[in-house]
Amino acid sequence: MHVSVNGVRLFFDVEGAKFVPDGPVMREKPVLLMLHGGPGFDHSIYRPAYSALADIAQVVYLDHRGNGRSEDGPRESWNLAQWGDDVRGFCDALGIVDPIVLGASFGGMVALSYATRHPAHPSRLILISTAAAGHEYLERRAELFERFGGPEVGALARRRLLEQRGHPDQASVAAWARLAMPHYTRVPRDPDMARRAINRPEVLQWFTRPGGESHSYNFFPASIASSARRWCSAAKTTPFTRSRARQTSPPPCRRISFGSRGLPTAGTPAYKTHLSTRWQRSAASS
Secondary structure (H helix, E strand, O other): OEEEEOOEEEEEEEEOOOEEEEOOEEEEOOEEEEEOOOOOOOHHHHOOHHHHHHHOOEEEEEOOOOOOOOOOOOHHHOOHHHHHHHHHHHHHHHOOOOOEEEEEOHHHHHHHHHHHHOOOOOOEEEEEOOOOEOOOOHHHHHHHHHHHHOHHHHHHHHHHHHHOOOOOOHHHHHHHHHHHHHHOOOOOOOHHHHHHOOOOHHHHHHHHOOOOHHHHOEOOOHHHHHHOOOOOOOOOOOHHHHHHHHHHOOOOOOOOOOOOOOOOOOOOHHHHHHHHHHHHHHHHHO
């Protein structure tokens, strides 16, 4: 399905009803809006793992502009401010109020852009494996790539992060996808996930080009100021997020870590129970 938002047609898909029978009434479920990673991928990377939540939330998947099945728009509009405003415009177009917004990796950057620019709009913000600033811990990132991928991957990471400060061309993007991306997770990914996804390497290269926004964006202190309003971040924060949070003492927030150990396999009944229990506890304590 497509909807027109800020001059482009954005693709979205939905799992689960908004209202469900509950005895004598129709119970309204919250909207969980999923913002995918990348840029250059699509919402399919979340499926089927997050389909397990469709019985307790209406799960809405969105392809960002320039990504997946959405229209490109001008290349100059491929920036975090526009992607963040698109999230708000998308919700307005569909009448989504008080969404729970989940963003992983690049999707978390878009979620932070949206939440800092429209802080009164989300009811919850869930951030997974993301960062609020693009220039932090570059040496540490390169060291970790070498630790997990060996000298070749370490040298590639140093070129991208420390020397060139980005991907200068598509050859660099392709090398990164082939050598570095397999080390993003400790558990090998389902190879069919990459085959299903619509890849748009041109938007990844634009965002991560030398001098591009992937190195220059910074949501501090805006993210901290906005967090004092209605939302708090949860899930697998990075070291700089934890240390910066200690320095600024924002309102109490919950952090839920989903590591490779102890998490049931995605798509199984145990996985569904695991996520549902955490979700319900979070809602009950908020």
